[in-house]
């Protein structure tokens with residue numbers, strides 16, 4: 001491709017979750033030409049979270065979708081452009097980074113990777129077969145189909161507990177299957193206890209999930225194992241929600257930047273990755289604290305460090 | 319040519335908002351069936367899509383053929399309303 005035909009942006013951000021949208025507010029306010037790529041929903045995981053109680057500045061809390069929309073509006077107000085598409089590959093060409101995207105090849109002087117994580121699957125028999133027909137990963141999307149029904153939720157972290165509580169709006173009863181012990185925050189555990197006390201949620205600790213079983217095209221039960229006794233237990237249910245952790249969205253850059261053992265991107269204190277001009281922020285960054293507020297904070301830091309990087313390059317090029 | 323579009327949604331579904339945003343940008347009008355407000359219409363959404371999820375977007379063409387798009391899937395939605 002000839003130099004003239006290259007579409008070059010000052011910075012391309014991959015993902016439009018809280019980290020990248022916050023970064024974009026900062027870069028665009030400083031007139032740094034900023035393009036974001038988003039393959040799902042702007043707002044990222046925050047957009048599909050029912051209610052956010054711990055984002056500073058909102059004493060009553062707010063709906064995740066409202067927070068996502070506000071972040072998007074604020075970034076767009078200063079000129080951020082969000083392209084709905086996916087980045088498949090980044091190549092370091094020195095001064096420019098080449099991005100292969102669903103909208104064609106793009107070039108950027110700096111790149112911010114803020115791709116967060118996706119839900120992990122359990123891998124048990126029946127999970128794939130009944131996907132979206134009894135097995136789900138998004139309570140705010142699919143919970144309404146389980147009004148007055150029984151549910152099983154698999155997982156023991158913050159998401160599993162928070163989403164179980166959300167699902168009590170619809171379901172008559174929830175069996176929460178936890179492989180070892182509950183790892184959710186103290187606040188969430190206290191909330192959970194209220195639903196255990198009123199009989200809406202039953203927690204089964206040290207319980208492995210072995211299979212999701214269906215009949216006549218419908219999920220009818222989950223088969224688990226009690227680790228203490230080794231005995232199989234049947235959990236009759238109409239549906240299963242899976243929240244067994246998150247898988248970093250870093251596969252597409254695994255040959256470019258240094259990753260840690262679980263696939264998160266390593267950065268220095270300036271959020272710079274092992275490749276000059278490529279930064280990472282939010283849930284995808286090794287050491288991140290997996291909160292919307294910290295993702296937003298990291299986004300702001302990354303933006304300021306990107307500006308410093310671009311300024312320094314300009315001096316070199318002059 | 320598109321005759322009408324119906325979207326099955328819920329109050330909390332972010333992907334539903336994306337489908338609406340896309341259709342707004344493309345100047346398409348659509349009817350909404352909110353399953354939180356009209357739970358009795360869930361079976362209809364399920365029968366159309368075969369999936370217990372929203373959004374379900376039903377695009378009816380002028381020749382009365384119908385296309386059903388499950389989820390926020392631009393690869394299918396864009397050509398269906400083009």
Ligand SMILES: Cc1cc2nc3c(=O)[nH]c(=O)nc-3n(C[C@H](O)[C@H](O)[C@H](O)COP(=O)(O)OP(=O)(O)OC[C@H]3O[C@@H](n4cnc5c(N)ncnc54)[C@H](O)[C@@H]3O)c2cc1C
Nearest residue numbers: 015017018019039040044045087115116282283290291292
């Ligand atoms: C159920 C649940 C409840 C939560 N509740 C809270 C809470 O109450 N309070 C709180 O502070 N935090 C909460 N969190 C955590 C919070 O949502 C995350 O920490 C935050 O969203 C991280 O922001 P991010 O921008 O780093 O990543 P994300 O929000 O994950 O956004 C990343 C975006 O990148 C996109 N993307 C990925 N790969 C590509 C690619 N190759 N090309 C283009 N786009 C791509 C994704 O589609 C996604 O939209 C919750 C998380 C979950 C799962």
